[in-house]
Amino acid sequence: xxxxxxxxxxxxxxxxxxxxxxxxxxxxxxxxxxxxxxxxxxxxxxxxxxxxxxxxxxxxxxxxxxxxxxxxxxxxxxxxxxxxxxxxxxxxxxxxxxxxxxxxxxxxxxxxxxxxxxxxxxxxxxxxxxxxxxxxxxxxxxxxxxxxxxxxxxxxxxxxxxxxxxxxxxxxxxxxxxxxxxxxxxxxxxxxxxxxxxxxxxxxxxxxxxxxxxxxxxxxxxxxxxxxxxxxxxxxxxxxxxxxxxxxxxxxxxxxxxxxxxxxxxxxxxxxxxxxxxxxxxxxxxxxxxxxxxxxxxxxxxxxxxxxxxxxxxxxxxxxxxxxxxxxxxxxxxxxxxxxxxxxxxxxxxxxxxxxxxxxxxxxxxxxxxxxxxxxxxxxxxxxxxxxxxxxxxxxxxxxxxxxxxxxxxxxxxxxxxxxxxxxxxxxxxxxxxxxxxxxxxxxxxxxxxxxxxxxxxxxxxxxxxxxxxxx
Amino acid sequence: xxxxxxxxxxxxxxxxxxxxxxxxxxxxxxxxxxxxxxxxxxxxxxxxxxxxxxxxxxxxxxxxxxxxxxxxxxxxxxxxxxxxxxxxxxxxxxxxxxxxxxxxxxxxxxxxxxxxxxxxxxxxxxxxxxxxxxxxxxxxxxxxxxxxxxxxxxxxxxxxxxxxxxxxxxxxxxxxxxxxxxxxxxxxxxxxxxxxxxxxxxxxxxxxxxxxxxxxxxxxxxxxxxxxxxxxxxxxxxxxxxxxxxxxxxxxxxxxxxxxxxxxxxxxxxxxxxxxxxxxxxxxxxx
Numbered sequence: 048x049x050x051x052x053x054x055x056x057x058x059x060x061x062x063x064x065x066x067x068x069x070x071x072x073x074x075x076x077x078x079x080x081x082x083x084x085x086x087x088x089x090x091x092x093x094x095x096x097x098x099x100x101x102x103x104x105x106x107x108x109x110x111x112x113x114x115x116x117x118x119x120x121x122x123x124x125x126x127x128x129x130x131x132x133x134x135x136x137x138x139x140x141x142x143x144x145x146x147x148x149x150x151x152x153x154x155x156x157x158x159x160x161x162x163x164x165x166x167x168x169x170x171x172x173x174x175x176x177x178x179x180x181x182x183x184x185x186x187x188x189x190x191x192x193x194x195x196x197x198x199x200x201x202x203x204x205x206x207x208x209x210x211x212x213x214x215x216x217x218x219x220x221x222x223x224x225x226x227x228x229x230x231x232x233x234x235x236x237x238x239x240x241x242x243x244x245x246x247x248x249x250x251x252x253x254x255x256x257x258x259x260x261x262x263x264x265x266x267x268x269x270x271x272x273x274x275x276x277x278x279x280x281x282x283x284x285x286x287x288x289x290x291x292x293x294x295x296x297x298x299x300x301x302x303x304x305x306x307x308x309x310x311x312x313x314x315x316x317x318x319x320x321x322x323x324x325x326x327x328x329x330x331x332x333x334x335x336x337x338x339x340x341x342x343x344x345x346x347x348x349x350x351x352x353x354x355x356x357x358x359x360x361x362x363x364x365x366x367x368x369x370x371x372x373x374x375x376x377x378x379x380x381x382x383x384x385x386x387x388x389x390x391x392x393x394x395x396x397x398x399x400x401x402x403x404x405x406x407x408x409x410x411x412x413x414x415x416x417x418x419x420x421x422x423x424x425x426x427x428x429x430x431x432x433x434x435x436x437x438x439x440x441x442x443x444x445x446x447x448x449x450x451x452x453x454x455x456x457x458x459x460x461x462x463x464x465x466x467x468x469x470x471x472x473x474x475x476x477x478x479x480x481x482x483x484x485x486x487x488x489x490x491x492x493x494x495x496x497x498x499x500x501x502x503x504x505x506x507x508x509x510x511x512x513x514x515x516x517x518x519x
Numbered sequence: 520x521x522x523x524x525x526x527x528x529x530x531x532x533x534x535x536x537x538x539x540x541x542x543x544x545x546x547x548x549x550x551x552x553x554x555x556x557x558x559x560x561x562x563x564x565x566x567x568x569x570x571x572x573x574x575x576x577x578x579x580x581x582x583x584x585x586x587x588x589x590x591x592x593x594x595x596x597x598x599x600x601x602x603x604x605x606x607x608x609x610x611x612x613x614x615x616x617x618x619x620x621x622x623x624x625x626x627x628x629x630x631x632x633x634x635x636x637x638x639x640x641x642x643x644x645x646x647x648x649x650x651x652x653x654x655x656x657x658x659x660x661x662x663x664x665x666x667x668x669x670x671x672x673x674x675x676x677x678x679x680x681x682x683x684x685x686x687x688x689x690x691x692x693x694x695x696x697x698x699x700x701x702x703x704x705x706x707x708x709x710x711x712x713x714x715x716x717x718x719x720x721x722x723x724x725x726x727x728x729x730x731x732x733x734x735x736x737x738x739x740x741x742x743x744x745x746x747x748x749x750x751x752x753x754x755x756x757x758x759x760x761x762x763x764x765x766x767x768x769x770x771x772x773x774x775x776x777x778x779x780x781x782x783x784x785x786x787x788x789x790x791x792x793x794x795x796x797x798x799x800x801x802x803x804x805x806x
Contacts (some may be wrong), residue, residue, distance in 0.1 A: 060767040067760035071753045071785075078746040078797055110744045114631070225742070234740065273650045281653055302653035303737050314739040315653075376768065436739035444741060450727045452721055459717040459762070490708045 050079035054103030058126045066122045072117065077109035123222055126215045134212050142208070145202055146464045148483065150194045153469060156483040157490065158497040162504070163209075164478045164511035171470060171478045175199065178507035179468050184501060187468065208487065210458030217454055219448035226439025233257055235435040237313075237519065239283075240321055240342075240428040246290045248435035259311060259435070261295065262288050268318060268431040281315050283431040293309055294337040322362045324387055325424040326403075331417055336425070349391070349418055360400055361388040364427075384405060385425050391418065463487040466500070480508060489506065532646045534578035535604060539638045541571035542611070546631035549624050553701055561624035565615070568627070572611050579604065582648065591650035596664040600644040605664065606790070607637040613715075621711055623703045629679040644732035659733035662691070667726030667751075671717025671786050674758075678783035680712035682774035688773060709771055712779055720758050727751050732780075734777065738801060746797040754761035757782040 056062060080101060081092070089098035091106065095317040105112035154161065179199055180186045187199035235248035235257060242356070244264035247256045250471055267284040287295040298306045305314045321342060327334040337350035346358045366386035378469060384406035390398040404410050405422040468486040475478040482504060486493030543565030552560035562609060574799040582595040614630045647697035652658075687702045702708065730748070735741040761778045769780075 059761050064760045064763050066769070067756045071756040071760075074753050074756075076792070077744065078749050082744065106649050183703060191668075240585055275650070277650055278652050280651065303657040303733075305736065312739055314737070316738070357800070434739045438739075441735065441741070445732070448731070452728065455721040455724060459721060491706075492714060 054128070057125055060129070060134050062125050063122070063129070064126060066118065070118055072121065073109070073115060076106065080106050080109070082110070082113040084106055093240045110451075113355055119222070123219060126219055130212055130215050130243060134154075136213065137208055141205055144190070147190060148198070148467045152467065153481045153483055156485055156496055159324075159481070159483040159502045160504075161482070162480045163473065163513040164480060164507050164508055166478055166511040167476065167477055168472055168478055171480075172197075175468070175470050175480065178504065182504040182507045183466060185291050192469075195469050195471065196204045198472075200465075201466040201468070203466075204451050204461045205463050206500055207457045207461035208463050211454070212452050212454070212459065213450055213515060214454030214458055217447045217451035218450075221451065224440040224443030224445075224447060226463065227443060229480040231312060232438040232440065233437070236316065237263070237330055237433045237435050238319075238321065238430050239263070239433065240430040242325075243430075244288075258289075258470075260309060262290050263433075264288070265311065266297070268429055270318060281318060281431075281435065283315055285313070307469045309438065312436050312438075314434035314436065315431070316434040319430060319432065320427040321387075321425045321430050321472045322364075322387075324359060324362070324422060325426075326387075327355075327423050328422040329421075331419060345398060345451075355391070357389055357391045357398075357420075359387050360390050362386070362425075366402070366404070383410075385422065387422055387425075391416070458488075462489050464493065464496075468504075477513070478511070482506075531578050531582040532641075534574060534581065535641060536637060538578065538607075539573060539635050541567055541766060542607075542631055542635040542638065547634065549627040549631060552603050552624050552740045556701070561627075562626055564624055565618060568611055568615055568618075572608070572615060574665045575604070575608050575611070579608065592647070593655075594661050594664075595648075596661060597651055597653075597655055598645075598649060599640050600646050601722060602664065602668070602790075603637055603641050603644065604666055606668050606671060607634045609668045610634050610637070610675050613669070613672045613676050617711075617715065621703075622785050623701075625698070626676075626679060626683065629682060630676060630737060633675055635681070639642050646755050654737050657733055657747045659729055659736065660803075663726060663729040663733055666729055668697055670719045670723030670726050671790060672715065673722060674779075674786045675720065676752075677715040677779050678707050680715065681779040684708040684712060685773065686764070688798050703771070704727045709775065711732060712767060712776065716758060716779060716782075720762065721753075723751070723755055723758070727755060746793050747789070750785070752780060752795050754785045754789050759787055 068088045081088075084101060084107065085090075086098055089101050092098070093101060100105050105114065109115055123368070145402060149155075149194075150334045174191075176187060176199060179201065182201070182386045185201050185203060187201045190200050190217055192198050192200050233248075233250060235250045237245055237247060237248045242265070245264050246260075246262040247258050248258055249255070263284045266286055269280070269282040271279040271282075273279045283300040284297070285306065286297045286301060286307055289295065295308070300306045300313050302315045302317045305312045324341055326339045326341060327336065330341055330349070333351045335351040339347050339350075341347050341359055343359055343362055346356045347359055348454050349355045354368055363386045368381050368383065371427065383404050386402050386404050388400045388402055392398045392402045401412075401416075403420045403422050408421050462484050463482065466482065468480065468482045471481070482501060484493070487498075520561070541588055545564045548560050548564035548567055549728055551557070552564060579595055582601070583592075586592050586595065596605055610630065611634050614627065614634075618627065683702055684705055687705045687708060689696075689699075727748075729737070731741040734743065734748075757778065761770075761775065761782060764778065
């Protein structure tokens with residue numbers, strides 16, 4: 048296949064139809080197979096082999112897979128090719144009036160009518176233009192046709208021919224906006240306990256942080272319920288300020304009511320509670336002791352050490368021991384109360400996690416470690432979960448959406464109508480008015496409209512009418 | 520007045536049950552009209568549909584007012600029960616508007632079962648008026664639901680026309696069975712089916728766009744490949760293929776009719792199947 052035939056294929060509406068159907072079928076697959084699960088979850092659903100197949104074929108994140116994006120790109124290329132090929136011709140024809148009717152048009156077009164009037168020719172030629180203007184709601188243009196001389200032309204909604212182009216360019220604009228947002232923006236999250244502030248958000252993918260350029264503090268989180276218990280409102284009251292500086296403004300974030308500042312929007316997403324732990328840490332060798340207040344996944348310095356760090360990696364409000372475990376251990380109780388899993392990092396950043404229990408301070412292998420951890424107290428802090436989004440592509444998407452609908456209305460519900468009216472002397476004192484019309488895209492639908500138009504024309508001609516030639 | 524349930528009005532489900540009977544009555548009248556070729560019966564069928572529509576509009580209004588009386592006022596478009604009632608309402612409305620142009624009441628005999636079956640199915644659903652959860656408290660709710668269901672209803676009527684087309688064209692040009700003799704010419708059925716899709720498609724597009732705008736306001740993302748979103752796109756793609764096939768490649772008749780039928784099947788799955796079989800953001804699955 049050479050380049051030209053390849054280009055012709057790309058131009059074809061057949062490809063458009065094929066791609067639409069193919070995209071529809073492929074999209075179904077992604078709604079049947081749950082998306083973005085872990086390998087383990089797929090294993091439970093489809094077994095080991097099935098899970099490998101799903102992840103191997105990219106079906107676990109189908110809509111972002113190379114194949115799906117390629118299909119979208121192909122559709123975009125098809126749209127660009129079709130538009131750039133056909134638009135110039137359409138544009139040229141838009142700037143000209145309809146080309147003159149052929150000699151036989153007045154006898155051949157499907158929508159046609161003729162009226163016989165008895166009046167003198169001069170009077171009719173003078174009046175016809177006004178009558179046509181009234182019947183069709185638009186002033187006709189005078190055109191000269193070789194075989195007939197003067198004829199009248201009424202063209203309506205010529206610009207409806209641009210509808211498909213408007214729709215297709217809008218669709219491309221939407222795709223472009225999506226792409227721009229994906230490249231230039233980010234989607235992240237942020238968890239803030241009451242009173243806590245942050246100047247960074249966590250990216251949704253990977254454990255990366257992105258600076259906001261300002262600070263956001265959660266002053267209060269409010270959760271209201273209806274009397275029957277269904278949620279009524281989630282509300283975060285926040286204050287924005289410059290990093291380590293002055294206050295910018297206060298605001299509230301509710302579901303459906305985001306807060307936007309410097310192009311970054313905050314959405315109410317989740318809420319919950321986070322533990323805040325008070326740990327007493329004693330250096331066994333030096334004997335020094337100190338209190339540390341810490342949260343999950345927040346590294347802290349160990350007292351009396353040279354930069355040695357520890358971190359709480361997980362927390363259970365009430366750690367339960369599985370039944371099998373309980374049988375082989377000496378615990379009399381199966382639930383152990385609040386428990387924190389702590390890691391002390393070595394100089395390479397590794398360490399083995401161990402459990403510390405609030406209600407059982409001496410449980411576990413303590414003596415081998417240089418530090419002794421005692422959980423004095425734990426407090427559950429309510430926090431608000433915010434979605435943090437920067438999407439500079441969104442305005443393009445909304446502009447595209449608006450014009451997409453306008454384009455569809457132009458293409459599907461409006462049509463370019465062409466009506467020719469010719470007057471001729473049939474016999475002495477007999478003047479014949481012929482009218483033909485057609486619509487460019489929907490000739491079938493136009494027929495009914497033509498019936499109404501010719502009825503109005505007949506009414507306009509009634510003072511001079513002898514008898515209609517055709518049936519009305 | 521005595522039996523005022525704590526969860527909502529008792530009047531409204533009763534009115535809806537009455538609507539079912541009125542719409543069934545219109546269906547019977549249309550069938551009689553087709554069987555005996557009596558014009559008066561077709562006309563009586565139209566009047567019955569109009570009566571059902573007025574009654575149903577009234578009952579939707581009653582429900583709306585009731586929600587305000589309970590202090591949780593919102594347009595009755597928020598759960599499966601309310602959406603199904605509205606779906607039936609839009610089909611009846613679009614049918615009635617269209618029936619004025621389309622001078623054949625056999626269409627009514629095909630469309631009305633969709634209306635009263637949709638309404639009858641609400642007896643399986645919870646008719647309680649529920650307060651709006653935070654995600655539904657948005658001005659987009661009304662715009663989104665109305666545009667989507669106008670699109671769905673248009674596709675439903677187009678589907679009925681396509682079925683009629685297949686019936687008419689079965690057995691070729693000359694075949695004249697009982698129903699075929701009572702149907703308008705095949706190309707008219709084909710043309711009207713297209714015209715209704717041409718109205719439904721921009722409506723569906725608006726429905727998807729308002730949904731995206733709403734999602735963007737609620738969650739900060741206008742498209743997340745949620746099964747409901749994806750299925751609305753699938754429906755959109757099928758009808759986009761239909762329009763291209765028709766306008767640019769001259770597909771008409773049987774092939775177009777089948778595409779329209781497949782499109783409506785996808786529409787129904789998008790509306791109901793997604794909630795029954797798949798999980799996602801549209802919460803009325805448990806309604």
